[in-house]
Amino acid sequence: MKFKKKILCIGAGYVGGPSMAIIAYKCPDCKVTVVDINPERIDAWNSNELPVYEPGLDKIIKKTRGKNLFFARDIEKQIKENDIIFVSVNTPTKTFGTGAGMAADLQYWEKTARQILENSQSSKIVIEKSTLPVKTALAMEKILNLAKGKIRFDVLSNPEFLAEGTAIEDLGNPDRVLIGSHETRSGLKARQELVDIYSRWVPSEKIITSNIWSAELSKLVANAFLAQRVSSINSISALCEKTDADISEVAKAVGMDSRVGSKFLQAGIGFGGSCFKKDILNLVYLCSYYGLKEVADYWESVVKINEYQQDRFMANILGSMFNTLVGKKICILGFAFKANTGDTRESPAIYITRKLLAEHAEIIISDPKALKNAAFDLAGVKGSVKYVEDPYSAAAGCHALAILTDWDLYRKLDFRKIYKSMVKPAFLFDGRNIIDHKKCFALGFNVYPIGKPALSHFKTENNS
Numbered sequence: 001m002k003f004k005k006k007i008l009c010i011g012a013g014y015v016g017g018p019s020m021a022i023i024a025y026k027c028p029d030c031k032v033t034v035v036d037i038n039p040e041r042i043d044a045w046n047s048n049e050l051p052v053y054e055p056g057l058d059k060i061i062k063k064t065r066g067k068n069l070f071f072a073r074d075i076e077k078q079i080k081e082n083d084i085i086f087v088s089v090n091t092p093t094k095t096f097g098t099g100a101g102m103a104a105d106l107q108y109w110e111k112t113a114r115q116i117l118e119n120s121q122s123s124k125i126v127i128e129k130s131t132l133p134v135k136t137a138l139a140m141e142k143i144l145n146l147a148k149g150k151i152r153f154d155v156l157s158n159p160e161f162l163a164e165g166t167a168i169e170d171l172g173n174p175d176r177v178l179i180g181s182h183e184t185r186s187g188l189k190a191r192q193e194l195v196d197i198y199s200r201w202v203p204s205e206k207i208i209t210s211n212i213w214s215a216e217l218s219k220l221v222a223n224a225f226l227a228q229r230v231s232s233i234n235s236i237s238a239l240c241e242k243t244d245a246d247i248s249e250v251a252k253a254v255g256m257d258s259r260v261g262s263k264f265l266q267a268g269i270g271f272g273g274s275c276f277k278k279d280i281l282n283l284v285y286l287c288s289y290y291g292l293k294e295v296a297d298y299w300e301s302v303v304k305i306n307e308y309q310q311d312r313f314m315a316n317i318l319g320s321m322f323n324t325l326v327g328k329k330i331c332i333l334g335f336a337f338k339a340n341t342g343d344t345r346e347s348p349a350i351y352i353t354r355k356l357l358a359e360h361a362e363i364i365i366s367d368p369k370a371l372k373n374a375a376f377d378l379a380g381v382k383g384s385v386k387y388v389e390d391p392y393s394a395a396a397g398c399h400a401l402a403i404l405t406d407w408d409l410y411r412k413l414d415f416r417k418i419y420k421s422m423v424k425p426a427f428l429f430d431g432r433n434i435i436d437h438k439k440c441f442a443l444g445f446n447v448y449p450i451g452k453p454a455l456s457h458f459k460t461e462n463n464s
């Protein structure tokens, strides 16, 4: 079959895989190829066990793979053969040198730019899909402009806003698609090419265009605003615990103001995931770089509150369990950074588990999708850790349960059965406020939610 457009994506990760699968699905007359430097990842995309768990993804892959969606190892050949190249490589926080712990590590990004330059025999549109510091396109253009002869590269910024666990829904029905370009003739032409692709399934009023720097910066700012809401509600959860106010009631009352809105006001153990912390720190670094200390400090506080919230949760477990966890069995319900994903990158569960192990607690981890990643995250950590998928078997014989991920299945557990199988007094720390606290208290549990009064059977603590 002759395809109308040939699209390549470099980077077959959480963004590259699902976003290209949707383009292939929505544009059957386009050939979409995804490449990666990690051959095992490519093999996994070509197998029945996809490297990324996302509800609905396997169905889309089955419909497109081998027809107009291909996962390939030969990066150089693919660069030669494709005209539109998305770059979706990882951009983690730098761990060395200037800006270590804050700035984005752009080594993978730059390597890709050089690879595109070295292997291109015709002009191409290169699209930044990775999240990058504002002005990165300038660096990319400097590299690509080294091209000889008539080959030209137009660089666009098309940041991705999908959230894990809802990626397929978000990609199929996005709030907006943002495309930034230079406002030159060829920049605008390249922009239109990309608008035409998205127009196949996204209503035109949701496709917004801007200058390239606004597009780059908007992505960092969108994540910073979302994370800021989580830190705002979590900071107030600490005050609720001191005053007997209830964070769910406060969030409802505040969120019903249409100017505020009700989303992203769920208090918990803090945000995880590969991007919020990295992108805010990147924003903080950029502000400091441009001499905006007050602005940098403001955004850095969002990350500090997130760390504080995890420390508070840990201190609550230790304090409530009589200040010693030595030899006590604690069942962690949920290790993924949020529900409906197996991803554990920057999951609060990693930090909390390490802290519990440092107190010499024995840990049993349960999660429907993230046990493999959990074992990888905790490899080499000293202490007793077991991985048990079935939550009932995991909880049996434990002194405490700690709910760390908002998996729906935890809402539906038979807590009567679990309580019976546990050591008494049994403790329940609901780090996501997802279960019926009063019901569990009535069953005999000592219940510790976030931002609400504890429900304890001990005489010296306040009960409500």
Ligand code: NAD
Residues within 6 Å of the ligand: 010, 011, 012, 013, 014, 015, 016, 035, 036, 037, 038, 041, 075, 088, 089, 090, 091, 108, 109, 111, 112, 129, 130, 131, 132, 160, 161, 162, 163, 164, 274, 275
């Ligand atoms: P990821 O680590 O899952 O995937 C990145 C892939 O790029 C890896 O498989 C890696 O092997 C590959 N890679 C690195 N250098 C390469 C090179 N030179 N050539 C070919 N392949 C290379 O990362 P991700 O979660 O998909 O994130 C990618 C980018 O998208 C990041 O900038 C991230 O901030 C952004 N983003 C992520 C999400 C998300 O939900 N994960 C959402 C929006 C934006």
Ligand code: UGA
Residues within 6 Å of the ligand: 131, 160, 161, 162, 163, 164, 165, 223, 226, 230, 263, 264, 265, 266, 267, 268, 269, 270, 271, 272, 273, 274, 275, 276, 337, 338, 339
């Ligand atoms: C987030 C953004 O929502 C996406 O728009 C963005 O594209 C993506 O980052 C990215 O750039 O990587 P993601 O991290 O996948 O998506 O998931 P979110 O739903 O944003 O949740 C992030 C964290 O915040 C999770 O740990 C979640 O449990 C926590 N959270 C979220 C809360 O604690 N409370 C809330 O009310 C909402």
